[in-house]
Amino acid sequence: MTTVGPEFLDAVRARVGGGTVESVAAAVEAAAREAGAVLGSTALGSLTRTVRDELFGAGRLQAFLDDPEVTDVLVNGPRDVWVERAGRLALTGVDLGGADDVRSLAVRLAAAGGQRLDDASPAVDARLPDGTRLHAVLPPVADAGALISLRAVRSRAFTLDQLVASGTLTPGLVPVLRALVATRANLLVSGATGSGKTTLLAALLSLVPHDERIVVVEEAGELSPRHPHVVRLLARHANVDGAGRVDLADLVRHALRMRPDRIVLGECRGAEVREVLAALNTGHDGGCATVHANAAADVPARLEALASLAGMSRDSVAAQASSAFDAVLHLRRTAADRGRRYLAEVGVVRRDAAGALEVACAVRCDPSGASEPGPAWSALAARLGLAAIGPAR
Structure with missing residues (x-):
């Protein structure tokens, strides 16, 4: 048998119990025998995979x-x-x-x-x-x-050294990133879709000491750091009857009651930013979140837009965010090669002279691997105890 038609699928479906590999294989063998086909082990295995993909996976x-x-x-x-x-x-x-x-x-x-x-x-x-x-x-x-x-969700967590080897990180930034985690800085990872935000965040969470408990809140289970004590809360859409919805804001509140050492929000995309800002302003250091933004300098406007969905004013966002987040890590994809992702900027979250929220550049990197300190480098270095080394140029 080289094709799987609807009649054969129906015959298998009628025989499948719990949908396990064993039950599908047995159902395929029985349906094939009834159809008059004799299959060897190799052909049976191939046909079973095809049927399983058609019934429970994404087909072809x-x-x-x-x-x-x-x-x-x-x-x-x-x-x-x-x-x-x-x-x-x-x-x-x-x-x-x-x-x-x-x-x-x-x-x-x-x-x-x-x-x-x-x-x-x-x-x-x-x-x-x-x-x-x-x-x-x-x-x-x-x-x-x-x-x-x-x-597709990939569970592999890269190390910082692997990200350096792939060109995602400049070697001089590794001590900065390690210090951000070690000093329990609150981090916001920003970038466009597919820029590598989840990959970098998983690598950073893998550096968290193993005697700390990480509670991750996500819409989809994408973050898989190499850490022995990670618990995950996943948002739930309403069912076909419109009931059962559990949103990210609800989960952040639940996470606060789960004795977290670090709270991580996979992505800020709505009113849940209010709960995240509140959590990170109540002694929960070392927290992390990701957000979509075109540039590090655009993060304040993005946070203001999301927080407005929760009824927060611009002044309230500035006061909360400048206290909640220590640094922004912004990733880009190069225009010349869409496959190249790299950490382009490390910024410090603060309020400007007029009281507005801003992200001031501490380190700027280019795709070649070169980096240079920005006007906020001294403030970040002092925060991390790195004043003596500085980023690699």
């Missing part, structure tokens, strides 16, 4: 999600499937059938994430059981047919 897209080099899988049409590897998009030769097949795949994946996707609810943002982030849109919102975006 699952192979890409299983590839550790792939970060995103984008479906624009049945024969218009793209993947991103090492920061570069490439068109694949995958054929998903017809428009109805793409729609069915989108609906099935949404259901696997506990979400509803149909004409009454034509867009969905969900987390699949394996942690993969799903976004799908149906017509008429998607003009040419169903669109599927899948972002």
Whole structure:
């Protein structure tokens, strides 16, 4: 048997119990025998993987999600499937059938994430059981047919030395980053989508002493630091009946009651920034969060926009954020090579002469690996006890 048709899938589905590897393999073997096919161990294993991907995974897209080099899988049409590897998009030769097949795949994946996707609810943002982030849109919102975006979650945590080897970090910044963690500085990691915020944050959390408890709050389970005491709280979308929602703001409040040594918010994207600022202003040092921003200097405006969703004034944000965060670590992707991510700036969070929130540059780096101190370097160095060494030039 070289193809898996809907009748064969239905036959397997009727036999599958708990959906384990063993139950799927047994169901595939029984269905094949009933169909008059005799399979060897190799053919049975291959067919079982195909069926399992079709029933519980992403079908023909699952192979890409299983590839550790792939970060995103984008479906624009049945024969218009793209993947991103090492920061570069490439068109694949995958054929998903017809428009109805793409729609069915989108609906099935949404259901696997506990979400509803149909004409009454034509867009969905969900987390699949394996942690993969799903976004799908149906017509008429998607003009040419169903669109599927899948972002794979990779659990590997890099060391700072590995990030130096890959060009993400300038060697002179390693002592600065180590000191930020050791002195329990509150950090905000900023950058555009795919700039490496989660990768850098996981590496930093891996430096936290092992006798400390880290409580991570996320929408999707992306942060996996090399640390023995990490507990994770994941946001929950409302179910198909519109009930059961638990948002990030709720989880930050729960995290405060869990005896955290460090509280980490995977991404500030809404009103939960109010709870984060409150938590970091009540003695919870060493906390971290990420935020989308185009530049370190844009972080204050971004925080103000998010905090406004929680009813906070600009003055209140400036007072809270300047006290809550010690430093901003801003990452960029080079224009010449979209696969190159690097830490471009370390900034100090403070208020300017007029009382407005600002991020003053302490260290600026370029893609070549060179770095130079900025006007706020002396203040950061004094905070970290690094006045004698300074960043590498």
